[in-house]
Amino acid sequence: MTDAQDSSEAKAPVPQSVVVIGASHAGVQLADRLRAEGYTGEITLISHECHLPYQRPPLSKAWLKGEASSESVLLRDPAYYADQKIELLTGTRVEQLERVRDGVQVRFARDGERRTRQFDRLVLATGARARRLTLPGADHPDVLVLRDIDHARSLAGRVQAGPIVVVGGGFVGLEVAATARTLGAAVTVIEAGERLLARAVGPDTASTLLAAHRGMGTEVLLGTAPAEILHDHGGLRAVRIAGGREIPAATVLVGIGAQARTELAEQLGLECDGGVVVDEACRTSDGWTLAIGDCTTHVSDAGNRYRLESVDNAMEQAHTAAAVLLGRAIPKRTAPWFWSDQGDQKLQITGLIGGHTSMLVRVDPERPRRRVALYFSGGALVAAECLNSPADFVVLRAALARDHRPGPEALSDTGVPLKKLLGPSRG
Numbered sequence: 001m002t003d004a005q006d007s008s009e010a011k012a013p014v015p016q017s018v019v020v021i022g023a024s025h026a027g028v029q030l031a032d033r034l035r036a037e038g039y040t041g042e043i044t045l046i047s048h049e050c051h052l053p054y055q056r057p058p059l060s061k062a063w064l065k066g067e068a069s070s071e072s073v074l075l076r077d078p079a080y081y082a083d084q085k086i087e088l089l090t091g092t093r094v095e096q097l098e099r100v101r102d103g104v105q106v107r108f109a110r111d112g113e114r115r116t117r118q119f120d121r122l123v124l125a126t127g128a129r130a131r132r133l134t135l136p137g138a139d140h141p142d143v144l145v146l147r148d149i150d151h152a153r154s155l156a157g158r159v160q161a162g163p164i165v166v167v168g169g170g171f172v173g174l175e176v177a178a179t180a181r182t183l184g185a186a187v188t189v190i191e192a193g194e195r196l197l198a199r200a201v202g203p204d205t206a207s208t209l210l211a212a213h214r215g216m217g218t219e220v221l222l223g224t225a226p227a228e229i230l231h232d233h234g235g236l237r238a239v240r241i242a243g244g245r246e247i248p249a250a251t252v253l254v255g256i257g258a259q260a261r262t263e264l265a266e267q268l269g270l271e272c273d274g275g276v277v278v279d280e281a282c283r284t285s286d287g288w289t290l291a292i293g294d295c296t297t298h299v300s301d302a303g304n305r306y307r308l309e310s311v312d313n314a315m316e317q318a319h320t321a322a323a324v325l326l327g328r329a330i331p332k333r334t335a336p337w338f339w340s341d342q343g344d345q346k347l348q349i350t351g352l353i354g355g356h357t358s359m360l361v362r363v364d365p366e367r368p369r370r371r372v373a374l375y376f377s378g379g380a381l382v383a384a385e386c387l388n389s390p391a392d393f394v395v396l397r398a399a400l401a402r403d404h405r406p407g408p409e410a411l412s413d414t415g416v417p418l419k420k421l422l423g424p425s426r427g
Contacts, residue, residue: 014326015120016041019106021094021264022125023047024056025311026293028075029318030123031086037326043086044119046108050091051149052078057311059152060175061341064159065183070149097122097264099286123321124265124276124284124291128258128309133167137229142236143252146172155253159183162250165239167226169196171340173255174213178343181216188219188247190226190239200338202353204361204373205385212345258309260295273297275307281330282321290324292317306354310338335383335400348393351375351383351400360408362392362418372396372418380405392418 018034020027023045031043047053054073062068081088089110096107104122108115130145132138144155155176158164164180166173169191177187195206196213213220221241228240229252238246260275271277271285275297282290293314297305316333323330337350356375364370370389374396375382381400386393399405399422411421 012327014039014041015103017044017103017119018042018121018123018325019044019046019104019117019119020123020125021046021106022127022293022295023049023053023088023090024125024127024293024314025075026127026314026318027123027125028053029315030125030292030321031084032076033319033322034325035084035086037322037328039322039326042119043084044089044117045081045086046089046092046094046106048091048093049148052076052088052090054149056148059149060146060172061179063149063152064156064176064179066156073149094264097268099268099288104289121325122289123325124289124295125293126261126264126295128260128275128294130254131256131259133226133229133254133256135226135228137231138254140229140231140236140252142231142250143229143254145254146176147258155251158251159185162186163188163248164251164253165190165226165247165249166253166255167239168255168257169193169198169220169222170255170257171197171200173253174209174342175340176253176255177213177218178216178341178345181218182343186248187217188221188239188249189213190221190224190241190247192223192225194223196220196222201347201349201385202359202373202375204359205347205371205387208371208387209342209345209347212343216343258294260297260307262295265289265291265295273305277305278317280320280333281324282317283324290321292321302355304354306352308336310336312337335397337397344388346388346390348386348390349383350386350393350397351381353383353385356382358408360412362411362414364414374408374411376408379407381407381411395419395422398422 053075058068058073092108092110094108098105103120105118130147159180163186166177166189177189180187196210197206224241226239227242230237236249239249240246262272265276276291276295278291278296282292284291294309297307320330335351340347353375356377358376360374362372371387372392373385384396395418
């Protein structure tokens with residue numbers, strides 16, 4: 001971001017109208033934050049989905065178990081949007097964006113009609129789409145992905161149909177695999193890499209989760225990729241892997257990551273690199289358009305680019321974008337955090353492990369299921385992975401939030417609880 005962008009943003013008037021394209025966690029939280037901060041201008045949320053905005057994390061767990069419904073996963077009560085004077089346009093496809101002198105012109109299609117409207121400020125919260133396989137048989141209707149509530153409905157209807165093959169050992173695939181096992185399904189996980197969650201967690205946490213999934217009765221094949229999906233008489237039969245083995249499958253779930261929706265950003269000529277590139281203020285390369293949530297690519301202080309797909313990131317960026325739109329100080333960003341429930345394994349992560357130079361694993365001999373992997377860079381704590389240890393996660397997250405970053409020597413004594421080692425008096 002240039003000094004000119006800094007200056008123009010500081011002098012930018014509070015907009016009279018804001019359009020947010022995308023109505024998941026980030027978009028809804030931005031609208032909510034604007035109203036909470038006293039913004040009285042027009043807010044329009046545009047969603048391509050026909051459903052009211054909803055939570056996505058339950059889709060791979062509670063929804064499949066029948067413990068969640070279309071009502072219980074809603075982000076806000078249906079009356080909320082009208083009460084807060086937030087215009088919510090569901091089932092709406094944005095076809096074209098055009099920057100004009102006084103803001104942005106949005107052309108969209110809804111209920112079979114095309115309309116064009118102008119707004120003062122634009123926020124992209126377009127999210128991401130699930131990546132799909134491109135191999136023979138992958139276009140079969142029982143080869144599924146899990147990104148939205150319609151996908152979840154399809155998958156829930158298939159759990160009892162027969163064996164499930166999950167392609168990809170990431171968070172979504174492993175959560176679904178564990179949930180399906182609790183429901184009695186036969187499950188095989190195929191992961192092309194040499195360990196699970198290779199881009200998200202360290203090797204100790206990955207190996208512990210591998211043992212846990214195998215202990216649940218899930219077959220996990222590492223270093224293995226699908227070659228073809230076979231079907232007979234309209235139904236799936238098996239997944240053929242390299243080497244010729246055929247793994248029986250009535251349903252295939254593809255969990256090989258997500259691709260940021262950047263088409264509208266590219267239409268505006270914004271810089272994209274695996275996502276819409278944003279600075280610490282959620283500003284895109286034109287210094288005017290904002291982008292938040294899963295569609296964004298962050299730039300670190302060191303110039304590295306990375307994506308964060310999490311509810312925490314959506315909330316933090318929404319708060320930042322609200323401050324920018326209102327011309328207020330940008331709130332300090334705390335260490336990012338994530339979670340994943342995989343059967344009886346609860347994984348909670350705070351900070352980012354990329355670039356760490358050393359690590360330390362703490363295990364309580366009396367409670368071996370509780371494991372904490374600590375990551376350090378330059379002798380300072382930068383991240384932690386907590387398995388089945390929520391109390392330690394709370395302490396570690398709080399320590400990073402107040403920038404208390406001790407070295408491994410200070411945290412190596414497993415006989416002393418982390419709460420004592422990292423308590424506020426030591427911050």
